[in-house]
Amino acid sequence: MSIKILKPGILATLVADERKGFRSIGVGPGGAMDNFAMTAGNYLLGNSEREASIEFWFPAIEILFQRGLVACFTGKGFELRIDDVPLPLWKPIEIREGSTIKLVKSSSGACVYLAVRSGWKAQNWLGSFGTHLGVKAGGYKGRSLQINDIVETNFSETEVGETKALPWGISDHELRKVYSPSSEIRITPCIETELLTSLSTDRLLSDSFVINSQSNRMGYRLNGLPLSLSRPMELISSPVDYGTIQLLPDGNLIILMADHQTTGGYPRIASVIKADLPKLAQIMPGEKINFKMVSLPEAETELCSRANQLAELKTGCQLRFNDYFK
Amino acid sequence: MLISFGNDIDEEVNQVAIAIHRELGSQSFEGFVESVPAYSSVGIFYNGEIVKQSNPTCKTAFEFVERYLKNILDKLSLNDLKNINSAIDVPVFYRGEDLGFVAQQHQLTTDEVIALHTGRTYKVFMIGFLPGFAYMGSVDSRLATPRKDSPRKIVPVGSVGIAGFQTGIYPQSSPGGWQLIGQTPIRIFDITKDWPCLFNPGDIVRFHSISESEFAELNEY
Numbered sequence: 001m002s003i004k005i006l007k008p009g010i011l012a013t014l015v016a017d018e019r020k021g022f023r024s025i026g027v028g029p030g031g032a033m034d035n036f037a038m039t040a041g042n043y044l045l046g047n048s049e050r051e052a053s054i055e056f057w058f059p060a061i062e063i064l065f066q067r068g069l070v071a072c073f074t075g076k077g078f079e080l081r082i083d084d085v086p087l088p089l090w091k092p093i094e095i096r097e098g099s100t101i102k103l104v105k106s107s108s109g110a111c112v113y114l115a116v117r118s119g120w121k122a123q124n125w126l127g128s129f130g131t132h133l134g135v136k137a138g139g140y141k142g143r144s145l146q147i148n149d150i151v152e153t154n155f156s157e158t159e160v161g162e163t164k165a166l167p168w169g170i171s172d173h174e175l176r177k178v179y180s181p182s183s184e185i186r187i188t189p190c191i192e193t194e195l196l197t198s199l200s201t202d203r204l205l206s207d208s209f210v211i212n213s214q215s216n217r218m219g220y221r222l223n224g225l226p227l228s229l230s231r232p233m234e235l236i237s238s239p240v241d242y243g244t245i246q247l248l249p250d251g252n253l254i255i256l257m258a259d260h261q262t263t264g265g266y267p268r269i270a271s272v273i274k275a276d277l278p279k280l281a282q283i284m285p286g287e288k289i290n291f292k293m294v295s296l297p298e299a300e301t302e303l304c305s306r307a308n309q310l311a312e313l314k315t316g317c318q319l320r321f322n323d324y325f326k
Numbered sequence: 327m328l329i330s331f332g333n334d335i336d337e338e339v340n341q342v343a344i345a346i347h348r349e350l351g352s353q354s355f356e357g358f359v360e361s362v363p364a365y366s367s368v369g370i371f372y373n374g375e376i377v378k379q380s381n382p383t384c385k386t387a388f389e390f391v392e393r394y395l396k397n398i399l400d401k402l403s404l405n406d407l408k409n410i411n412s413a414i415d416v417p418v419f420y421r422g423e424d425l426g427f428v429a430q431q432h433q434l435t436t437d438e439v440i441a442l443h444t445g446r447t448y449k450v451f452m453i454g455f456l457p458g459f460a461y462m463g464s465v466d467s468r469l470a471t472p473r474k475d476s477p478r479k480i481v482p483v484g485s486v487g488i489a490g491f492q493t494g495i496y497p498q499s500s501p502g503g504w505q506l507i508g509q510t511p512i513r514i515f516d517i518t519k520d521w522p523c524l525f526n527p528g529d530i531v532r533f534h535s536i537s538e539s540e541f542a543e544l545n546e547y
Contacts (some may be wrong), residue, residue, distance in 0.1 A: 020358075020359050020360055021359075021360045022522075023360055023361075023362040023369070023371070024347060024360065024361065024362050024363065024453060024526070024527055025453050025457065025458060025515075025521075025522070025523035025526065026453045026455065026456055026458050026459055026497075026523070026526070027457045027458075027522070102406065125517065126522070132457075132497070134336055134456070134457060135457050135498060135515065135517050136517070137517040143515075186360050191328055191330055196372060227506060233333065235333060236331070236333060236364070236365045237336075237363070237364055237365060237454055237455070237461070238328065238364045238365065238366075238367045239328060239364055239367065239368070239369025239454075240364040240368070240369075241369070243372070247332065261454065261456075262362060262453075262454050263362070263364055263452065263454030264454075274374070278543040296386055296388050297386050298389055299373050300378065300386050300388070303374050303375060304374070304375045304378060307375045
């Protein structure tokens with residue numbers, strides 16, 4: 001059971017859950033940029049959250065399904081066409097053998113995940129099936145997918161006939177909780193927040209910032225009015241995380257993303273709350289964001305409600321899947 | 327969560343950071359994921375919703391973790407601060423592009439630079455920047471040399487460098503600004519191993535000088 005990559009887009013990699021326990025030797029957790037979309041894709045297919053998924057970035061993606069498969073596309077900003085027939089994201093789909101899938105950039109959004117029933121065959125490195133591009137390990141031969149690569153599934157117990165969407169998915173209402181249409185990204189204070197001048201704090205919370213084109217899986221660079229500290233300081237290297245916002249020497253900001261380094265030496269002026277990372281991951285270069293400071297309890301409440309949302313989806317979909325393919 | 331002990335580099339403070347990391351590695355709380363010691367701070371990573379579920383009386387997971395860590399800090403004894411590990415020996419062929427520059431800066435011969443660099447043990451203060459990049463110190467003050475003004479686009483894998491009072495080895499080829507004095511033939515970071523890194527924070531490292539032919543014989547790349 002396999003697919004063939006005809007057009008990979010600008011970056012296509014096998015991603016999976018975070019690699020845990022190796023930050024102290026400089027190996028970051030990696031993982032999906034949009035963990036909600038990746039996990040939801042697996043759950044919609046009755047998979048565990050540990051299965052690998054393929055993360056595709058714009059602009060145009062084309063895949064040949066060499067065998068019939070049950071798959072699910074999740075994410076934002078793409079229209080899905082299977083043999084030129086439009087089909088929905090966020091729903092499991094039976095895909096007929098020999099189908100050609102096209103993902104075309106449409107509305108706002110940046111990346112899309114392809115999960116498959118029973119999971120993709122991927123190399124496990126340090127407990128995760130995700131690709132570590134830096135050291136060329138895990139995922140698909142430790143590298144990104146290229147034209148004509150063939151990605152295999154673990155196994156398949158389901159017979160697939162005609163291409164069709166299965167009768168369950170995630171409602172728009174649930175999706176709006178994760179990807180609200182506003183440009184607001186919520187942050188909590190970080191260790192060097194208080195060192196910002198009061199003018200800079202005002203700017204951080206009232207101005208807009210534009211994600212610039214030098215952004216990638218390691219970090220999103222922002223353009224905006226420059227910020228400064230009340231006294232210049234050179235920091236010694238210290239741990240950082242996905243969502244840490246650092247102030248660069250030129251006064252601009254960078255938000256560390258999924259493939260961030262484990263430690264960094266720039267002042268950490270805020271952290272994006274975990275619940276808003278999926279939304280942030282789906283914002284394209286050129287688009288604006290606004291920061292809103294929230295309290296730690298609020299950040300934790302949001303994180304828990306997101307976890308509950310996914311837990312409910314998991315149980316619900318497992319039942320649906322087992323019923324449907326009985 | 328980050329525990330910070332200020333913005334100074336101090337070996338004792340670093341040892342406290344490493345002791346907390348080790349303590350959490352041997353015994354921790356429900357929902358703990360991992361910790362990262364740095365020069366004068368420790369990053370603590372945990373699963374917020376598991377911590378909250380296991381401690382329903384705490385207002386926030388943060389509050390619980392904060393209390394847990396304060397407890398650890400109070401209980402740390404001088405014994406935890408001792409290093410028990412024996413030194414890891416790293417062979418180096420001293421032929422780096424900046425060996426002459428470092429010697430010249432300090433009015434030393436290159437042989438004297440080699441003698442000073444191999445003449446003491448170093449502690450791994452922290453690992454970061456690249457997978458397996460160990461920040462070690464402290465070098466003899468007669469060797470301390472600032473980073474290059476403009477970093478090299480590619481530093482070859484295994485290069486041994488100096489930056490200020492620190493010394494380190496590039497575990498992968500990468501851009502870098504350290505003054506390169508030599509190269510090790512052994513793999514510092516090996517993706518085929520269960521624990522891929524030769525070093526851990528707190529380890530003691532010693533360098534010894536090898537010849538070009540020994541380098542060729544030992545070369546693992």
